[in-house]
Every structure is written in C-alpha cells, then in structure tokens.
C-alpha cells in the first residue's frame with residue numbers, strides 16, 4: 235500500500251516535471267522574436283541575405299547548397315544542436331569571427347530559448 239502510494243507520487247512528480255519543461259519552451263513568443271529580429275535576413279524555406287533555416291536543429295553547419303557562406307561557417311564541419319545554436323545566437327562573431335551574419339546577438343537567454351523552440355517546432 236505504502237509502496238503503491240510512493241509509486242503514484244513518483245509518477246506524479248515526473249509528470250509535473252515534464253509539464254514544466256514543456257511550458258518553459260514558448261514557440262509563439264519565439265515566432266514573434268523571429269519575425270522582429272531574424273526575418274529581415276532569414277526565411278524558413280528560402281535563402282535571403284542569410285540561408286533558409288528550416289530543419290536547422292540537427293543540420294550540418296554552413297551546408298546549404300548554393301549559399302555563399304563565410305569561410306569560417308563553411309568550414310565549421312559540425313552539426314547545429316541546441317547548445318551550439320544558443321552559443322551562436324548569443325554572439326555570432328564570438329563563435330565564428332569572420333561570419334557574414336551582421337547581427338550582434340540575443341543577450342536574453344529566454345528569448346534565445348524561445349526562438350530555438352520556434353525553429354525546432356518548424357522541423
């Protein structure tokens with residue numbers, strides 16, 4: 235009986251932890267921030283000043299065919315994961331000094347998280 239209650243309590247706290255994580259990631263706030271701060275140069279499905287960003291989480295860095303990247307990004311040889319994207323959006327030129335992305339960075343961690351949440355939700 236006691237064991238069953240403990241298991242139930244454990245399951246409940248796992249469930250709550252899961253909900254808290256889901257609620258932390260705000261794709262609609264991220265979409266707004268993307269429109270305001272990224273969309274002048276980026277679209278999801280076509281290259282503009284910057285390369286298209288659909289599927290960016292898990293995509294190799296600097297790898298869109300036909301897009302003229304900086305040497306630094308073209309030669310990065312790594313894959314974008316959430317951690318690298320967070321670092322990039324904090325200060326692009328700190329990560330790739332010769333980057334062509336003329337963007338100072340998003341200093342607000344919640345805003346970076348929301349933008350990444352939105353981009354990830356777009357596949």
Ligand code: HEC
Nearest residue numbers: 271272275283284295296297303304307333334335336337
């Ligand atoms: C002033 C134009 C500009 C703005 C604003 C801008 N970018 Fe970029 N972005 C670029 C350019 C140009 C590149 C290519 C950089 C290079 O080749 O070094 C790039 C590259 C990227 C890449 C790497 C893509 C790849 O294929 O490896 C990501 C991710 C990215 N930008 C995300 C964003 C996000 C998210 C925002 C908004 C917070 C943003 N950018 C704002 C111009 C911009």
